[in-house]
Amino acid sequence: MKPTILICNDDGIEADGIKALTKEIRKFAEVIVAAPHTQQSAVGHSITMANPIRMKEVMMFKDFYGYAIEGTPADSVKLAVHTLLKDRKIDLLISGINQGSNTAINIIYSGTVSAATEGTILGIPSIAISLTSYTYPDFTIAAKFATKISKAVLKNGLPRGTLLNVNIPATKNIKGVVITKQGKSSWDDTYEIRVDPGNRKYYWLTGSMLKIDKTIEYDVKAIDENYISVTPIHYDLTDYKMYDDMKKWKL
Amino acid sequence: MKPTILICNDDGIEADGIKALTKEIRKFAEVIVAAPHTQQSAVGHSITMANPIRMKEVMMFKDFYGYAIEGTPADSVKLAVHTLLKDRKIDLLISGINQGSNTAINIIYSGTVSAATEGTILGIPSIAISLTSYTYPDFTIAAKFATKISKAVLKNGLPRGTLLNVNIPATKNIKGVVITKQGKSSWDDTYEIRVDPGNRKYYWLTGSMLKIDKTIEYDVKAIDENYISVTPIHYDLTDYKMYDDMKKWKL
Numbered sequence: 001m002k003p004t005i006l007i008c009n010d011d012g013i014e015a016d017g018i019k020a021l022t023k024e025i026r027k028f029a030e031v032i033v034a035a036p037h038t039q040q041s042a043v044g045h046s047i048t049m050a051n052p053i054r055m056k057e058v059m060m061f062k063d064f065y066g067y068a069i070e071g072t073p074a075d076s077v078k079l080a081v082h083t084l085l086k087d088r089k090i091d092l093l094i095s096g097i098n099q100g101s102n103t104a105i106n107i108i109y110s111g112t113v114s115a116a117t118e119g120t121i122l123g124i125p126s127i128a129i130s131l132t133s134y135t136y137p138d139f140t141i142a143a144k145f146a147t148k149i150s151k152a153v154l155k156n157g158l159p160r161g162t163l164l165n166v167n168i169p170a171t172k173n174i175k176g177v178v179i180t181k182q183g184k185s186s187w188d189d190t191y192e193i194r195v196d197p198g199n200r201k202y203y204w205l206t207g208s209m210l211k212i213d214k215t216i217e218y219d220v221k222a223i224d225e226n227y228i229s230v231t232p233i234h235y236d237l238t239d240y241k242m243y244d245d246m247k248k249w250k251l
Numbered sequence: 252m253k254p255t256i257l258i259c260n261d262d263g264i265e266a267d268g269i270k271a272l273t274k275e276i277r278k279f280a281e282v283i284v285a286a287p288h289t290q291q292s293a294v295g296h297s298i299t300m301a302n303p304i305r306m307k308e309v310m311m312f313k314d315f316y317g318y319a320i321e322g323t324p325a326d327s328v329k330l331a332v333h334t335l336l337k338d339r340k341i342d343l344l345i346s347g348i349n350q351g352s353n354t355a356i357n358i359i360y361s362g363t364v365s366a367a368t369e370g371t372i373l374g375i376p377s378i379a380i381s382l383t384s385y386t387y388p389d390f391t392i393a394a395k396f397a398t399k400i401s402k403a404v405l406k407n408g409l410p411r412g413t414l415l416n417v418n419i420p421a422t423k424n425i426k427g428v429v430i431t432k433q434g435k436s437s438w439d440d441t442y443e444i445r446v447d448p449g450n451r452k453y454y455w456l457t458g459s460m461l462k463i464d465k466t467i468e469y470d471v472k473a474i475d476e477n478y479i480s481v482t483p484i485h486y487d488l489t490d491y492k493m494y495d496d497m498k499k500w501k502l
Contacts (some may be wrong), residue, residue, distance in 0.1 A: 044296030044325075045359045052445070052453040074295075074360075079454055082442050105372060108296045108486050109325075121356060121437060152500055162490045177502040181489040186372060191333050194303065202303040203330055230502065232493035235359050238432040239413045242483035249403055251428040251481065 003091035003154055005029040006080060006124070009098065010040045010073040010111025013058060013066050017097035017131065020139035021146055022060060025094065028147065033066030034080030036073060036111075041100070045114040046072040053079055073115035081122050092150055093119035096129030097142045101167050103219040104183035104209070107233065113165055117235055120163040125153050127163065132223050133170030142168040145177075145228060161236065167219055167229040177228045183213040183220035254342035254405055256280040257331060257375070260349060261291045261324040261362025264309060264317055268348035268382065271390035272397055273311060276345065279398065284317030285331030287324060287362075292351070296365040297323040304330055324366035332373050343401055344370035347380030348393045352418050354470035355434035355460070358484065364416055368486055371414040376404050378414065383474050384421030393419040396428075396479055412487065418470055418480040428479045434464040434471035 005025055009018040013035040025031050034055075053071045060066045067084060069076040077093065095115035102110040112128045119126030127149060131142045145168055153164065165182075168174075189207030196202055209220070216222040222229040256276055260269040264286040276282050285306075304322045311317045318335060320327040328344065346366035353361040363379045370377030378400060382393045396419055404415065416433075419425075440458030447453055460471070467473040473480040 039301075042298050042300050044294065044298070044365065046295040046297055047293050047360055047456065049293050049456050050290075052455045053442075054451070054453050075456075078440065078456070079442060082440065083444070083454065105486070107488055108368065109298055114295065117359065149502065152502060156500060159490075159493060162493050179494060179497045179500075179502075181491075181494060182487055189329065189333065191304075191330060193334070200305070202305050203334065204303045205298065205300050205326075205329070228502075230497070232490040232497055233488040234490040234493075235356070235488065236433055237358055237484040237486065237488075239410075239483040239485040240432075242410060242413050242485075243430060243432060246430045246481070246483055249407060249430075251400065251403060251430075251479075 003029045004088055005031050006085065006090050006093045007031055007033045008073055008076050008093065008095045008115040009035050010043065010115065011099060012036050012039045013068045017099055017139055019060060020143045021094060021097045024143035024147055025150065032080065032085060033060060034069055034076045034084065035066065036076055037068035037070055040072055040111045042109045043072050043111040044109050045074055045117060047074050048072060055079060073111040074118040077115050077118040090124045092154060093124045093126040094129060094146060094150060097139055098130035100130065100134050101132035101223060102128060102130045102165060103167055103223065104185040105187065107165060107182060116163045120161060125158040127153060127166060129166045131168050131170055136170035141174060162232050162234050165231045165233050167223050169223045169226045171226055173226055174228060175226045177230060178216050178222045180219040180222050180229045180231045181217055182231055182233065183218035185209050185211045185213050185220045254280045255339055256282050257336065257341050257344045258282055258284045259324055259327050259344065259346045259366040260286050261294065261366065262350060263287050263290045264319045268350055268390055270311060271394045272345060272348045275394035275398055276401065283331065283336060284311060285320060285327045285335060286317065287327055288319035288321055291323055291362045293360045294323045294362040295360050296325055296368060298325050299323060306330060324362040325369040328366050328369040341375050343405060344375045344377040345380060345397060345401060348390055349381035351381060351385050352383035352474060353379060353381045353416060354418055354474065355436040356438065358416060358433060367414045371412060376409045378404060378417060380417045382419050382421055387421035392425060413483050413485050416482045416484050418474050420474045420477045422477055424477055425479060426477045428481060429467050429473045431470040431473050431480045431482045432468055433482055433484065434469035436460050436462045436464050436471045
């Protein structure tokens with residue numbers, strides 16, 4: 001029997017990445033697509049509670065309809081699982097293919113990763129997949145690898161609470177696949193201060209990543225060296241070392 | 252010399268919690284308040300990149316002005332640090348006092364925690380403080396404990412990359428303070444399906460927390476037992492056990 005796979009993203013249901021992924025995954029699985037109706041990058045793990053959410057069917061291919069959801073990536077996953085797929089077993093969730101890498105500190109800002117995290121919270125083995133370029137138009141290698149890693153997860157399973165964050169270099173010259181750790185690199189960001197026609201200031205975020213990771217055991221460096229990076233992540237944020245150390249504090 | 256403390260929140264600059272906190276912290280510190288101009292709960296770690304951000308001064312008390320920022324909690328921290336406080340050393344960041352607890356899985360949805368996380372990313376010792384009720388009007392105990400934990404952090408410091416997530420029970424009968432781990436409890440959520448006057452369906456998130464944590468070493472249980480909960484958390488999401496286990500996978 002074909003596996004049932006839920007596909008989501010944060011670039012919105014019209015994005016090229018989700019279309020390329022859906023096309024490839026449909027070759028071996030029953031696919032349901034539930035994704036935000038518009039671009040939702042850097043939304044982090046937002047969920048919509050104060051307002052209702054709407055959902056509508058949209059044609060993605062001649063023979064395939066997906067669900068466009070007026071919400072965040074995490075909303076899309078939650079709503080699909082609790083309504084559309086209420087009585088079905090979901091074997092896997094794939095979020096992507098995102099345009100732009102989700103490595104190091106970016107993981108916590110990432111809508112792509114948050115959709116996969118939400119899947120994991122709901123007990124579904126989940127994978128986030130990103131192609132490391134905003135402009136590279138060829139999703140072929142990324143979509144093929146999505147199939148490969150999906151089949152590996154369907155076969156091996158994932159521990160409860162763990163998801164995979166996959167980054168694929170935007171090149172034809174992939175050197176291989178490495179299992180990586182989340183990099184320590186972070187943003188050297190700042191704000192450009194501009195003035196609007198009404199003479200009021202506004203601020204625009206800009207900056208570049210300070211790359212401090214030196215070996216391919218870290219996601220940032222692995223993709224820079226043209227390796228596909230697969231990082232197992234979880235959402236237990238407890239700092240266990242500090243948990244022990246803090247017992248000395250007098251509070 | 253007085254320490255310099257940046258205060259933020261996710262309930263917005265007009266919220267009672269940030270006012271109570273600011274009033275108390277001003278007793279011993281130079282305080283700068285930079286907070287969203289409106290309620291931003293459950294925004295997760297969103298940052299605004301595609302659009303510019305605006306900021307304006309607003310009177311919080313007769314003798315004190317804060318900065319209201321048209322953005323998320325993380326935006327507020329980033330913008331304050333990079334513009335208002337560009338040339339100043341910030342000794343501490345406090346996010347809160349939030350109305351409603353931020354424990355277990357809620358930590359990843361929390362705007363309150365995301366502001367403190369952003370502070371940590373920027374190298375500032377940071378604390379998130381929540382009062383475990385949406386309605387309890389008395390911030391006295393929470394504000395006093397904010398002073399206590401702030402002074403402890405100013406004295407002991409925090410490891411780079413670690414922040415404190417503090418939850419304070421909404422009661423006068425506090426039993427004590429415990430250092431806790433992030434609980435494993437999660438939401439048993441679902442969507443109510445309603446129909447609008449135009450006969451279109453809409454979906455509203457609802458649910459309750461499935462409490463599986465049995466001892467006060469977990470945040471959820473600690474606050475239920477009327478203990479103040481202090482959880483050291485970090486944003487290294489790597490699952491190191493799975494990192495080792497996955498090396499057996501053939502990819």
